[in-house]
Amino acid sequence: MIRPVSISIGFLTIFGAMLAPPGHAQAPQQRQWCDGQRGVSPDQQISGCTAVIESASDEPGILATAFNNRAGAYFSRGLFEQAIRDLDQAVKLNPNYARAFVHRGRVYRSMGQYDRAIQDFDQAIKLEPTYAHAFVERGSVYSHQGQHKRAIQDFDQAIKLDPAYGSALSDRCLSRATLGQLQEALMDCNNALWLRPGQGRATTLNVRGIVYLKMKQFDSAIADFDAALKLAPNSASSLYGRGLAKIKKGDTAGGNADIKAARAIKADIADQLARYEVR
Numbered sequence: 280m281i282r283p284v285s286i287s288i289g290f291l292t293i294f295g296a297m298l299a300p301p302g303h304a305q306a307p308q309q310r311q312w313c314d315g316q317r318g319v320s321p322d323q324q325i326s327g328c329t330a331v332i333e334s335a336s337d338e339p340g341i342l343a344t345a346f347n348n349r350a351g352a353y354f355s356r357g358l359f360e361q362a363i364r365d366l367d368q369a370v371k372l373n374p375n376y377a378r379a380f381v382h383r384g385r386v387y388r389s390m391g392q393y394d395r396a397i398q399d400f401d402q403a404i405k406l407e408p409t410y411a412h413a414f415v416e417r418g419s420v421y422s423h424q425g426q427h428k429r430a431i432q433d434f435d436q437a438i439k440l441d442p443a444y445g446s447a448l449s450d451r452c453l454s455r456a457t458l459g460q461l462q463e464a465l466m467d468c469n470n471a472l473w474l475r476p477g478q479g480r481a482t483t484l485n486v487r488g489i490v491y492l493k494m495k496q497f498d499s500a501i502a503d504f505d506a507a508l509k510l511a512p513n514s515a516s517s518l519y520g521r522g523l524a525k526i527k528k529g530d531t532a533g534g535n536a537d538i539k540a541a542r543a544i545k546a547d548i549a550d551q552l553a554r555y556e557v558r
Contacts, residue, residue, distance in 0.1 A: 445474030
């Protein structure tokens with residue numbers, strides 16, 4: 280998906296799951312670090328979870344959660360192989376751990392191993408058919424692969440399970456826009472913006488900018504890309520999209536400057552956006 284945020288944003292929270300109550304050798308602070316409480320750094324979470332793992336060998340449930348949480352910290356640091364090893368341990372200890380399968384799928388997706396990612400999302404959905412997040416994650420892989428009809432089916436299911444799921448609406452907006460369903464896409468993005476704060480809002484503004492670009496409403500596209508860049512100044516996709524809109528309006532110099540800046544951030548941004556028919 281086109282996302283202006285880095286992979287680290289939100290992962291300590293997404294991977295975080297509360298551990299069992301106190302009663303083991305590790306210090307309370309280490310348990311809190313492993314939980315991924317607000318303000319905890321990846322290194323602190325790794326340290327805390329390692330202490331939990333080393334002191335809770337007789338508690339499979341605690342161990343599985345600690346391996347899962349430590350994997351999130353490794354992922355946020357870009358240490359994908361370490362994250363996979365920990366998630367392998369988590370699902371070995373708890374084969375019914377749907378959350379860990381989703382998290383391992385996310386890591387595989389970031390490694391470009393899309394088939395393995397889909398297998399993990401499939402397993403998570405099999406274990407927990409009402410897990411809306413698993414449908415969104417699988418849909419995002421289908422979208423990345425250009426299978427937008429399959430992606431929309433997954434986003435539809437996620438929204439059916441959770442009608443206030445802002446990122447599912449935003450992702451469906453992009454897939455619909457790619458298929459040329461522009462009015463439906465615009466409605467999805469508008470609804471998502473009511474539900475998404477912060478960096479999530481930047482993502483949806485960027486996507487809606489793409490919708491307006493496809494609709495040839497270039498002033499509206501530029502306004503959305505501007506708003507997205509205020510929230511996420513290093514968004515290559517927003518810079519590139521704004522550059523295209525400026526060129527369409529006749530501002531060739533300004534447009535080329537934005538496109539050059541976008542490529543400096545992400546060299547293959549043009550190829551990435553071309554998957555969504557943005558040229």
